[in-house]
Amino acid sequence: MKRTFKRGGVHPPQEKHFTREKPIENPPLPERVFIPLNQNLGAPSKSVVEPKQEVKTGQIIAEPTGFVSSPVHASVSGVVKSIGYRRTSVSPCSLCIEIESDGKDAWVDGVQLDADAIDFSHRESFLESIRAAGLVGMGGAAFPTHVKLSPPKEFPVDTLIVNGVECEPYLTADNRLMLEHPGEILQGLLAMKAVLGVERAFIGIEDNKPRAIAAVREAVGKTPGVEVVTLKTRYPQGAEKQLIKAVLGREVPPGKLPMQVGAVVQNVGTAFAVFEAVARRKPLVERVLTVSGQAIREPKNLRVRIGTPLKNIVEYCGGARDNLGKLIMGGPMMGKALRSADVPVLKSTSGLVFLDKASSLSPPECGCIRCGRCVLACPQGLVPGELARLSEAGAFERLADALDCVECGSCQYACPSNRRILHLLRLGKNEYRNLQKEKQTA
């Protein structure tokens, strides 16, 4: 029987047909890149280059400033033009390093781009390779990978789960990666398994990707301790807590981390990057993303350099259609609507979705009719409609439950009144945290 998580969830239209069959393409190198220094969850990195300095592809340009922080590397070879504040998708002003490409794409020494296997006799150096390569979670959260792979002793981890769910509509980047590089993903998985010292690992894939499942199954073959799990398609199965529930049947308690139930979850994109970091010593300077939607002329799956301005990508994909209404970084359920295409690709950018005007304007909101669909949709067992009501009324002190919200948006998706439930929940969550802080300082 196919596994899935037990409660809540919705079935938004999948819309993966735009790019499902399109192999990953390598667009030409951008003439300049803007690499933000706050790409990981945790402390931002600190620049170690000067303007006019020459850099090679893969060279460190910013050092981490703590344990929960990652280095940043030049994604093209060329000259540092400027270090300054720019608009990014994360913030209206993030510190970015601008590099003008020399077009040569000359890599730093030590990178072996053609290495095709991990040497497992050096497993004690894996974690350092992963850290040095600047790896962060590529599913969207951008949590530094090395931190997740070094759980403290008090939380014994027994299982690694590789997340190939890709439950966001439109996105097919992980799907293509699994189809085209299953062997590399498996090796990345084995490397992480070695780092964690766990006996078993799972790769969870939803049943709307039968070819990816077949490809990964074939690559895995009879590898001991690795199992491919077919999951029943259901949003938000790719959310860490829901995936752990679906695969292992374990529930992460409110306010706790997955490692506290013995599980570590890593995206397939991260697994691939781990392979590259360990086998090829290649830092995270590029990633696969999906460019899709009704309002982009040529939807594609692309391998792009971090820091590439979105404008270049739009151009490579034939340009946006006139009916473009919304540009989303990430998937349409959890992604961010952008003000313009004048921002760079991040390590965590899993896709760009171009919605047409008709689907961009949400229908007018009306009052809650207490239909209870948000309750049925919530995978976290909350009563989103009531929390939204409290948030709207400013009763933030009663919003403790909002902290358990994973912001998957299922409630708002399901709401026939088009209430901005998640919006109000986010507001309530922040205000509740502020109240807690005030209480602590008082």
Next chain:
Amino acid sequence: VTETPGKNDAASAETRDLVLASSPHLATTESVRRIMHTVWITLLPACLLAGYVFGYTAFLIIALSTAACIGFEMLFLALRGKKWPQVRAEALDGSAVITGVLLALNLPASSPWWLVLIGAFVAMSLGKHLFGGLGNNVFNPALVARVFLLISFPTEMLDYTPPVEDFAGRYDAARADAVTYATPLGKLKEAARAGGDAEEVARIREEIRADYPLLDLFLGFRPSGRASGRGRMGGCLGEISGLLLLLGAAFLFWRRIITWHIPVTFVAATALVTGIAWAADPAQYVNPLYHVCSGGLLLGALYMATDMVTSPVTPRGMLIFGAGCGLITAVIRLWGSYPEGVSFAILIMNGLVPLIDRATRPRKFGESRRIWRSAT
């Protein structure tokens, strides 16, 4: 070297005027309008049958009630300071139509026009807009109106004499000659009052059996009824056919507008309590199927108790709500002074919904199992 923030704001021409909103960027195609309109459309078969059984006055009552509800809805929306386009949009969102149709289905065929108008006024004022309009009302508006009328105008509300014209308005001898117009539940109450007199009880029970066979009650009509001239269905417009109500509700179930929780527990609880009474004393009490098929039980369980606004939001809450409705209905029917208890039962349980919702909040993901979550 540090550039000032905002210097690079100029968006490329292609991507100007983009819509900015927080996620999610997709929404279901379901809407309040679609839900509301679907609900009243599924009541149409029952309305048509009302016309067949009670004649064209049934249609007049349904039309008047619906029009009046929409009219009063507009009036109250305007009084609450809304502007015309919004007043029109909200009055036609289907919720006022549902209230109108349900109110009519809760009235007897002999209702005078003013009774309908008062009902519509009460439903929209006391029932709905005093609480703040759609979504904020605590009690089901149509039931508030029905109970208001029942208490204020008992003679009119309990007069089940159908009009003597047939559907085309012609004088119908069969209707005029019909022997009994009493509802089966009214008869049962009569039997209960005669509790001490076993012979009398037996006589009334025999009469019910002859006038209202169980199958006829469930179907709501009997083609042969006219010829025999006996036992025309008595009751409110919407109480006559369990079958058609079930068909309509089945569609709502398929469209996922209602769930099984409330109707099933409602009917089951009524059947259970009346069944226990029947098992204990079959001479005094009728069999539970009879209770299920008669009166407003199915209308109430399928269409009134399932009103989203006035029922719990959690599945477990719905189970409690439905069971409570069924229990109270059975108790009123068996031992209360009114023959029918569905409306009172639903209204009482409506009042308990906030408490039920609090007590049945779902178990949070990752939280240990607890049956009763403290309300914080």
